[in-house]
Amino acid sequence: MNNTWENNVRRVVPYVPGEQPKDTDVIKLNTNENPYPPAPGVRYILDSFDIADMRLYPTPDAAVLTEAIADTYGLKTSQVFVGVGSDDVISMAFLTFFNSDKPVFFPDITYSFYDVWADVYRIPYETKPLNSDFTINAEDYKKPNGGIIFPNPNAPTGVLESVEMIEDIIKANPDSVVMIDEAYIDFGGKSCLPLIEKYDNLLVIQTFSKSRSMAGMRIGFAMGSEKLIKYMNDVKFSINSYTMNTVTQLCGAAAVRDEKYFRETVDKIIDTREYSKNKLTELGFTFPDSMSNFIFASPQKKSAEYVFTELKKRKIFVRWWNKPVIKDYLRISIGTPEEMDELFKALEEILNG
Numbered sequence: 001m002n003n004t005w006e007n008n009v010r011r012v013v014p015y016v017p018g019e020q021p022k023d024t025d026v027i028k029l030n031t032n033e034n035p036y037p038p039a040p041g042v043r044y045i046l047d048s049f050d051i052a053d054m055r056l057y058p059t060p061d062a063a064v065l066t067e068a069i070a071d072t073y074g075l076k077t078s079q080v081f082v083g084v085g086s087d088d089v090i091s092m093a094f095l096t097f098f099n100s101d102k103p104v105f106f107p108d109i110t111y112s113f114y115d116v117w118a119d120v121y122r123i124p125y126e127t128k129p130l131n132s133d134f135t136i137n138a139e140d141y142k143k144p145n146g147g148i149i150f151p152n153p154n155a156p157t158g159v160l161e162s163v164e165m166i167e168d169i170i171k172a173n174p175d176s177v178v179m180i181d182e183a184y185i186d187f188g189g190k191s192c193l194p195l196i197e198k199y200d201n202l203l204v205i206q207t208f209s210k211s212r213s214m215a216g217m218r219i220g221f222a223m224g225s226e227k228l229i230k231y232m233n234d235v236k237f238s239i240n241s242y243t244m245n246t247v248t249q250l251c252g253a254a255a256v257r258d259e260k261y262f263r264e265t266v267d268k269i270i271d272t273r274e275y276s277k278n279k280l281t282e283l284g285f286t287f288p289d290s291m292s293n294f295i296f297a298s299p300q301k302k303s304a305e306y307v308f309t310e311l312k313k314r315k316i317f318v319r320w321w322n323k324p325v326i327k328d329y330l331r332i333s334i335g336t337p338e339e340m341d342e343l344f345k346a347l348e349e350i351l352n353g
């Protein structure tokens with residue numbers, strides 16, 4: 001065999017998502033999902049949806065959902081881009097805006113999808129080391145670049161940066177697009193969204209997967225200047241117009257319009273997080289202060305790998321990466337208070353038993 005088609009394959013090492021175990025009796029604290037169900041209005045949409053409507057294509061610009069998001073955040077619909085999870089939105093944004101010979105900058109410890117998208121789209125990039133306390137050094141991002149992206153709060157550290165610090169970075173970069181991935185901003189952080197009126201090169205990206213309990217529906221969105229959103233739509237409509245199905249659009253709109261339920265759920269998770277910080281400290285863990293729905297915590301008496309494995313034996317799933325610097329840490333998603341108490345009981349046994 002001397003066929004050479006494989007020489008022309010677009011090769012890439014794919015992103016590895018957290019495990020979704022088939023077992024239903026596990027305590028799942030490994031992918032930062034929300035432990036509470038979505039807003040009750042979503043149930044109503046599913047019950048009343050007429051399947052005859054499935055004959056029709058969805059509204060191509062996801063108008064139902066785009067309008068609901070625009071209303072909620074006080075924007076024009078032309079400032080909102082909707083996608084199938086923020087992974088879809090960020091991937092589309094990479095393809096649209098990171099198109100320079102200069103490298104795109106992001107932190108060395110961050111969402112591990114960024115380097116995968118850069119690789120698949122052949123975008124040059126350079127990672128910037130975090131400070132030893134896991135904060136971002138703004139100066140690193142004030143050098144010639146082809147674009148900037150980081151999550152705020154960062155993942156998997158949970159560390160929040162201030163809007164002032166981020167504005168400082170945006171100001172220094174009028175020649176590239178700056179993307180702030182706000183997947184966890186609803187858990188107590190301050191959003192950069194108001195800055196989009198001032199900087200037409202700022203894209204703020206959020207998701208329904210965490211704070212709105214809809215990871216399984218796949219809804220993400222970006223907010224920015226009309227110019228940015230138009231460029232993104234041009235690329236999106238050059239690939240696949242109908243990415244988001246009708247039911248998802250309707251469910252998303254119902255969820256985003258229920259501000260009261262949203263606040264209640266998020267407040268419960270924040271309360272559980274603060275309680276969990278105390279418990280983890282009592283158990284001898286150290287961690288950077290988290291403003292997200294997870295805690296990035298390092299056990300002191302046993303290795304993180306050992307604790308990870310022992311927890312798994314007890315059907316409690318958390319996330320652990322066998323990578324330099326972060327291999328001493330476990331990323332623990334915030335579940336219900338009951339789930340967290342099960343976790344603390346198991347940790348007590350593993351560390352002190």
Ligand SMILES: *Cc1c(COP(=O)(O)O)cnc(C)c1O
Nearest residue numbers: 085086087111151183207209220
């Ligand atoms: C969860 C997450 C996303 C992706 O979320 P979607 O489910 O695709 O909306 C993006 N960025 C970060 C930092 C995340 O943690």
